[in-house]
Amino acid sequence: MIEAKGLGVVFPNGTEALRDINVTIDDGEFVAVIGLSGAGKSTFLRTLNGLVRPTSGTVRVGGVEVNRLSGRSLAQFRRTVGFIFQQFNLVTRLTALDNVLHGRLGYLPTWRGILGLYSERDYELAAGYLDEVGLAGKEHVRVDNLSGGQQQRVAIARAMAQQPQLVLADEPMASLDPRLSDVILGLLKNYNEAHGVTVLVNIHVLELARRYARRVLAFNQGRLVFDGPTETLTDDLAAQIYAGSLEAL
Numbered sequence: 001m002i003e004a005k006g007l008g009v010v011f012p013n014g015t016e017a018l019r020d021i022n023v024t025i026d027d028g029e030f031v032a033v034i035g036l037s038g039a040g041k042s043t044f045l046r047t048l049n050g051l052v053r054p055t056s057g058t059v060r061v062g063g064v065e066v067n068r069l070s071g072r073s074l075a076q077f078r079r080t081v082g083f084i085f086q087q088f089n090l091v092t093r094l095t096a097l098d099n100v101l102h103g104r105l106g107y108l109p110t111w112r113g114i115l116g117l118y119s120e121r122d123y124e125l126a127a128g129y130l131d132e133v134g135l136a137g138k139e140h141v142r143v144d145n146l147s148g149g150q151q152q153r154v155a156i157a158r159a160m161a162q163q164p165q166l167v168l169a170d171e172p173m174a175s176l177d178p179r180l181s182d183v184i185l186g187l188l189k190n191y192n193e194a195h196g197v198t199v200l201v202n203i204h205v206l207e208l209a210r211r212y213a214r215r216v217l218a219f220n221q222g223r224l225v226f227d228g229p230t231e232t233l234t235d236d237l238a239a240q241i242y243a244g245s246l247e248a249l
């Protein structure tokens with residue numbers, strides 16, 4: 001379960017990116033996070049895996065108070081959260097399989113990780129996840145020889161290889177041809193349903209959020225202004241979200 005209470009983030013330059021966010025998300029949910037550029041969507045996701053530290057309030061994920069972690073305990077916690085970036089964040093001179101294996105690093109003693117000494121099981125898992133994202137046969141292709149859509153699928157397989165409790169995807173289709181949005185969101189949705197892992201996706205395009213998510217969180221200027229089942233997000237409410245005319249929850 002994810003639980004944010006009175007969560008606020010003010011960056012050192014004074015920008016208030018999140019203000020008094022209160023939200024609970026149950027295990028296994030698939031949630032779309034929407035809002036205009038700059039609304040606070042990325043910052044919200046980043047507080048959930050400890051990439052951004054709250055300046056007020058608390059965030060709990062799976063019973064762990066993320067804002068209290070640091071050093072080794074933060075690294076251990078991050079192993080349990082897959083993060084999918086707009087720009088893929090792969091090591092492009094390595095193969096698809098090697099990149100997915102990186103998802104297993106948190107399970108290896110540090111010295112084995114440094115030497116890249118993965119177990120047979122790690123190789124099997126990594127190949128299995130590449131298959132799950134439709135990239136069987138591409139294991140030994142260098143990532144820089146793959147298309148953008150294929151690279152994002154490698155990044156999804158890497159997140160799966162972490163066997164996470166939670167997957168956060170920050171506009172994973174933003175750098176891709178719009179036609180690929182359905183492929184990427186379809187993979188995340190299938191993964192959520194097949195493995196029961198909670199998935200939160202920042203989605204710029206409202207229509208896609210409506211099509212894939214059961215629940216929508218909407219941010220405006222750092223405030224949570226809508227939280228509800230997708231079917232309750234009417235066109236009128238959506239217009240108010242984007243116009244900034246809804247009150248904070």
Ligand SMILES: Nc1ncnc2c1ncn2[C@@H]1O[C@H](COP(=O)(O)OP(=O)(O)OP(=O)(O)O)[C@@H](O)[C@H]1O
Pocket residue numbers: 011012013015016017035036037038039040041042043044
């Ligand atoms: N490291 C930072 N330092 C200062 N301000 C930041 C930082 N990161 C984000 N911001 C600011 O915080 C606010 C929220 O940004 P955030 O990236 O969370 O929005 P977003 O809804 O994800 O937007 P986008 O869709 O453009 O990614 C914006 O005003 C942004 O400029």
